[in-house]
Amino acid sequence: MEKIQIICNPNAGRQIIQKNVPKLVELLKDGKKSVDLTYTKGKFHAEDLGYESCSKGYDLIITVGGDGTINEVVNGMMKSHTKSKLAIYPAGSVNDFGNYLKIPKNIEDFSKIIMKNNSMKVDVGASDQRYFLNVAAAGLLPEVAHKVSSEAKTVLGKFAYYIEGIKEFSKIMFKPINIKLYNDGCEEEKEILFFILANSPSVGGFKYVAPEAKVNDGHLDLLIVEHGDFKDVASIFVKAFTGSHAKHPALKYLQVQKFTIHSDEAIDLDLDGELAGRLPASFRVENQALDILIP
């Protein structure tokens, strides 16, 4: 009998997709599967559930939520020695990894993915303290994202990022961060606006932020936006809609396995859209460390 644990964040996104979950349980119970459903109660609960589910020998863990819920479950799974497979049912305000994998929101179509049990091994990013599945970032962009109230995000979905972003931009735009970068044995000191370290191409609702990124290549794609003027940043944003920004002169684009960043200022670190401490931080990639169901 295959054992499935569904970990559902009832508060993620607009709380609409979650209404499908009892039906998902029914669709999956076919006599050969046992399905348990647990709703998360608050911060880090999904992480504990992810850890426990692996320890208890569940074959598959399905997350229902956004990138924050996935991040917690992945942290729990990575910290456990026994590995279950992961499936993502996107129900958050931003679902970058689920969108990248083209996971359907229709419940019947999603249940077919579980029945077929097709999987691929994907890389997982690691910082000093925590794992991330999709992105680590610090600087201007994450600061904007964290200033968006969760009420605004519930009503407006990902557009809230951009609306709130415009307001915040005028206040904090172009405040550069002095950083020291260590990559591949080289040390460099520079002023940047922000960096993004991406596993998949899709970040913050933009499909092609890291157009060269592959989730199973043993590398993370590092984008550093250097301190430039408004024209530069605006043109990077516009080009990012289509993925044609990678060669912009104000942008440094590298593929890395390890990367360390220091700053003298207290700069917040964002992992998969959640606040996760402050710089300095070191990052590495764990190659194909997680088995994930795909369409």
Ligand SMILES: Nc1ncnc2c1ncn2[C@@H]1O[C@H](COP(=O)(O)OP(=O)(O)OP(=O)(O)O)[C@@H](O)[C@H]1O
């Ligand atoms: N029952 C709960 N009530 C409130 N928050 C919860 C609950 N369960 C989990 N959380 C927290 O919700 C946060 C956001 O989750 P997630 O990113 O999956 O959804 P989202 O709606 O896309 O997020 P955000 O509110 O950041 O836009 C996570 O940090 C998680 O710890």
